[in-house]
Amino acid sequence: MGEQQQQEPLLEVEQCVTSIPEDHEATCWGCGLRLVFSSYSPVYKCGWCGAVTQSNQTSRKPDTVCFSHWRRFRDGFFVTVLVLFMLFVICGGVWAVYPVVFSISIFCGIFHCTVAALLSIFTIASYCLASFRSAGTPAGIRWGSYPMVGKNYLENYTFCTYCSKPKPPRAHHCRSCKTCVVDMDHHCPFIGNCVGASNHRAFVIFLISVVTSCSYAAIMTIYASYHIWPPLVFPNVSSYGQMGSKKVLMEIITSVASSAFFLSARGIILVYLAFASLSVNAGIAVLLCQQLSLIYEGNTYLSHISSPTDIHGERGSRNLVRFFGCPYPLSRLLLGYTNTGKLQDNSGSKLL
Secondary structure, three states, rough: OHHHHHHHHHHHHHHHHHOOOOHHHHEOOOOOOOOOOOOOOOOOEOOOOOEEEEOOOOOOOOOOOHHHHHHHHHHHHHHHHHHHHHHHHHHHHHHHHHHHHHHOOOHHHHHHHHHHHHHHHHHHHHHHHHHHOOOOOOOOOOOOOOOOOOOOOOOOOOOOOOOOEEEEOOOOEOOOOOOOEEOOEEEEEOOOOEOOOOOHHHHHHHHHHHHHHHHHHHHHHHHHHHHHHOOOOOOOHHHHHHOOHHHHHHHHHHHHHHHHHOOHHHHHHHHHHHHHHHHHHHHHHHHHHHHHHHHHHOOOHHHHOOOOOOOOOOHHHHHHHHHHHOHHHHHHHHHHHHHHHHHHHHHHHHHO
């Protein structure tokens, strides 16, 4: 009886080890090896090549013709609006501002014309780089067969169901550009292109140049508007001491509004350019701050949206230095300064 009781558990163990359901078997798309799992999992990673597979992944149908045309029309519309606005600011600013600037002195006019030309060239050049440069298409890689794929050759690669090709880590498929983009940040309709590993720096430099140019345009248009604005008339100026603050404010607004009817065409263009430059500057400045904060964190916008709590890289100023490609002396100075600050913070925390 004692021997039979000892053999029964052994038989149960053998059955648990050898009985594996067929539903828990799968084939890796990266190397083609057959994988066996002890329990069902919708996502699994190959132990040989490192490719990540979803058990329900199937090739997806391409987008419809209407959807593709709509994306193309949307990008073309936004690109046209942005290009026309930049040309209007440049041409309208030169026509409206610089007669006032040249009336001060010839040197002042030549100086501001040079500044405007440099800002315009820099802004248009950075826009062209961000718009026409490839965002970063993944390089071709061998996959699908065990003899071709080596150990950890496809580490953390996933399979793009739109392209039916391997997709490297931190890459996303853009349905507007119809391709996968490495380190994709987002698809910007204003440049008609994705923002990825190859043109991300050009896009951020374009934002910086837009903020600088709009700030300069706003200052110059406000200055020129002040010089050509019709004289203000305050009929009740002698009784302002007896009036309340609200009535005084309404009197000033009424006087400014009435004098605005006598503005020339140049004055109307100046007022519009001032408001347009300030509003565009505010919006682009917010986008620029968001981009710089994500670069500082070593993250992209899409990765931040998909997993806001995950840390994809090390935070620090070294990400900004590496992103902009600063020269070695400047990068050494900046990184040395930040490391000194960190050491001081750590020493202070230890003392506390």
